[in-house]
Amino acid sequence: MLELIKQPWHWAVAGTLIGLIVPILLLLGNKKLGVSSSMRHLCAIFIPRKIPFFNYDWKKEIWNLFFVFGIFLGGFIAAKFLTNTNQIVIAESTKEILAGYGITDFSQIMPTQIFSLENIFTLRGFFFFVVGGFLVGFGSRYAGGCTSGHSIMGISTFQLPSLIATCCFMIGGFFTANVILPIIFKFI
Amino acid sequence: MKNLKYLIVGILFGIIFVKAEILSWFRIHEMFRLQSFFMYGIIGTAIIVSMLSIFIIKKFNIKTFSGEDIVIEDKESNKGQIYGGLIFGIGWAITGSCPGPLYAQIGAGFLVVGVVYLSAVFGTWCYGYVKNKLPH
Known part of the structure; x- marks a missing residue:
C-alpha cells in the first residue's frame, strides 16, 4: 500500500x-x-x-x-x-521549449534555475518571486477567489462569476506563458 | 479543538498537491502551452466529483455532522472577476503556483517560495488598500 x-x-x-x-x-x-x-x-x-x-x-x-x-x-x-522520486515526467515538447530559455534542470519538481535561494536578490528572483507573488495575491483577491474557490468550488456549484473568473485566469496564463515569459527569459 | 478537523483535511489537500505534482511549475507550464492533458484532467475530474457530491447532498437534503442545513451562497458578479482574473492568471504562469500549492511548496522544502508567499500576502493587502478606487 x-x-x-x-x-x-x-x-x-x-x-x-x-x-x-x-x-x-x-x-x-x-x-x-x-x-x-x-x-x-x-x-x-x-x-x-x-x-x-x-x-x-x-x-x-x-x-x-x-x-x-x-x-x-x-x-x-x-x-x-x-x-x-523527485523527478517528474513532463512533455518532451515543453522540455524543449524551456531548454531554449535556459531551463535545463528537470531533476526537481520546481526549476532550480529559477527557484533557488541564490536568486532572491537578482532581477530574475525579483520578477519570479516578488512580482509574480504580488500578482497572485492582488489578482485572486480582486477576482474574489483563486483556482480552488472559483474554478472548483464555484464552477461545480454553477456560479457564472466563477466561470468568468476561471476563463480570465486561463487567458492571463496562456498569454504570459506563451508571449510574456519568452521575452522575459531573453533579459533575465 | 473544533478546528483540528480542518487541519487534517488541509494535510490531505497538501499531500495531493505533492503526489499529483500540482505544485510543480513545470506542470503549470505544460498546461498553459497545451502540451499535456494532465492538469486539465485533474481540474476537470475535481469539478465533476464536486458537482456530483453537491447534487447528492441537495437531492437527499443531507445536513452537516452537527445537523445544520448546507447552504452555498451565490457569488456576486462584478468586473473584478475579469480584471482580477487576468491579473491572477499572469501571476499564476510566472510563479507556476496558485495559493494552495504555495503552502505545499514551502512545506515540501522550497523555502524560497516563502518570498513568493509574503509578496502574495502584500498583494492581498494592497488590494484591500486600493479596493475602492478600482473598477468593480
Whole structure:
C-alpha cells in the first residue's frame, strides 16, 4: 500500500480526491473550499490599519487558517515520507521549449534555475518571486477567489462569476506563458 | 479543538498537491502551452466529483455532522472577476503556483517560495488598500 502511495498519482485519482474535499468541508461545518482568502485573514489579523476590507470578524474564519496550515504540513509529509522520486515526467515538447530559455534542470519538481535561494536578490528572483507573488495575491483577491474557490468550488456549484473568473485566469496564463515569459527569459 | 478537523483535511489537500505534482511549475507550464492533458484532467475530474457530491447532498437534503442545513451562497458578479482574473492568471504562469500549492511548496522544502508567499500576502493587502478606487 505504502509503495503504491509513493508512486506519482494518476490525474484521475488526484482529481477525485480534490473533488471530495468540497463535500467533506461542507459536511464538517458548512465550509466552502477556498485558499486565497487565508491571506486576507492574515492581513485582517496583523495589518488591518483601519482598512474596511480588513475589518471583519476574522475569528469566524479561523478554520481556514487551520486548513492552509494543514496544506503546508501535508506538503512536508508527502515530500519527506511519501515520495520515491523527485523527478517528474513532463512533455518532451515543453522540455524543449524551456531548454531554449535556459531551463535545463528537470531533476526537481520546481526549476532550480529559477527557484533557488541564490536568486532572491537578482532581477530574475525579483520578477519570479516578488512580482509574480504580488500578482497572485492582488489578482485572486480582486477576482474574489483563486483556482480552488472559483474554478472548483464555484464552477461545480454553477456560479457564472466563477466561470468568468476561471476563463480570465486561463487567458492571463496562456498569454504570459506563451508571449510574456519568452521575452522575459531573453533579459533575465 | 473544533478546528483540528480542518487541519487534517488541509494535510490531505497538501499531500495531493505533492503526489499529483500540482505544485510543480513545470506542470503549470505544460498546461498553459497545451502540451499535456494532465492538469486539465485533474481540474476537470475535481469539478465533476464536486458537482456530483453537491447534487447528492441537495437531492437527499443531507445536513452537516452537527445537523445544520448546507447552504452555498451565490457569488456576486462584478468586473473584478475579469480584471482580477487576468491579473491572477499572469501571476499564476510566472510563479507556476496558485495559493494552495504555495503552502505545499514551502512545506515540501522550497523555502524560497516563502518570498513568493509574503509578496502574495502584500498583494492581498494592497488590494484591500486600493479596493475602492478600482473598477468593480
